[in-house]
Amino acid sequence: MLQQNNRLSFVRATARGFAGRCPNCGKGKLFRAFLKPIEQCACCSEAFGHIRADDGPAWLTILIVGHMVVPLLLVVERHTDWPEWAASSFWSTLVVVLVLVFLPRSKGAFIGAIWQTRGTGADDA
Ligand SMILES: [Zn+2]
Numbered sequence: 578m579l580q581q582n583n584r585l586s587f588v589r590a591t592a593r594g595f596a597g598r599c600p601n602c603g604k605g606k607l608f609r610a611f612l613k614p615i616e617q618c619a620c621c622s623e624a625f626g627h628i629r630a631d632d633g634p635a636w637l638t639i640l641i642v643g644h645m646v647v648p649l650l651l652v653v654e655r656h657t658d659w660p661e662w663a664a665s666s667f668w669s670t671l672v673v674v675l676v677l678v679f680l681p682r683s684k685g686a687f688i689g690a691i692w693q694t695r696g697t698g699a700d701d702a
């Protein structure tokens with residue numbers, strides 16, 4: 578476990594989590610599957626298995642993807658005249674791809690933030 582006086586900044590721990598890396602050392606992987614975090618870092622042995630991000634990553638992903646897609650959609654739809662089937666196919670595919678890209682990053686960011694603040698993410702903690 579990391580000592581308190583060496584504790585990383587909130588931003589750095591969150592950024593490391595966002596990158597899918599251990600918030601403590603920045604070297605080990607944070608996930609062993611798409612959204613399944615590791616129990617313990619392979620490099621520094623810091624424990625992450627007790628941290629629960631719950632709905633936070635989904636909320637952050639919706640926030641990020643929504644702010645990317647909606648302005649783009651409004652601009653593109655104003656200047657194009659493509660059929661509805663093409664527009665709905667394109668926009669829904671774009672949203673799914675962006676969600677798949679940002680959801681694990683958002684979860685990593687939440688795990689990094691929760692770890693840095695010494696929380697667990699659980700209601701009873
Ligand atoms: Zn580590």
